[in-house]
Amino acid sequence: MEFVKCLGHPEEFYNLLRFRMGGRRNFIPKMDQDSLSSSLKTCYKYLNQTSRSFAAVIQALDGDIRHAICVFYLVLRALDTVEDDMSISVEKKIPLLCNFHTFLYDPEWRFTESKEKDRQVLEDFPTEDGAGQQT
Incomplete structure (x- = not known):
């Protein structure tokens, strides 16, 4: 149809x-790679690793909106990775999901217990959060 x-x-x-x-x-x-901070370079690396289709669309954007959407996508990817991970007990997962927004303000927060393929976005979460504060 x-x-x-x-x-x-x-x-x-x-x-x-x-x-x-x-x-x-x-x-x-x-995109001038040399002008990007190390945090943004890492974010684009994760973006290209986690989703080729979204990466192409996001990288077609102009200017600072590209960086903001890249970081936003990775934060949502991290949230979705927690939600999809069946190796995390429900007792641990529900508080993680309910309080996920607070982790955006904690530069030390990271989650290293995920077994999902996209777990690197959780393990290196301070990089994404720091890049988001730069945009």
Whole structure:
């Protein structure tokens, strides 16, 4: 059904196809890696490791909004990693989830007990939080 709707807007299909066939280099603004703080460099490394699809969209943004959305995505990825991790007991998980917002203000907080594949965003959480305060 969605494909039929797409036929009504052929320019969108054309642009999507162009983007997928290598035209993304024209859409994604260059980012001066040397001008980034070490925290932001780490955040972009984690972004590219955790989600190629979101990474491409986020890196297509301009200016400071790119950095803010990158950090925001990683914070949500960390929250989702806690929620998805079945190795964390419910007794531990519920307080973690309910109090997660408070960890944003604690530069020392990190969580090292996750077994999920994206656990590095929890283990290095101060980096993401610090980068968020720089944006």
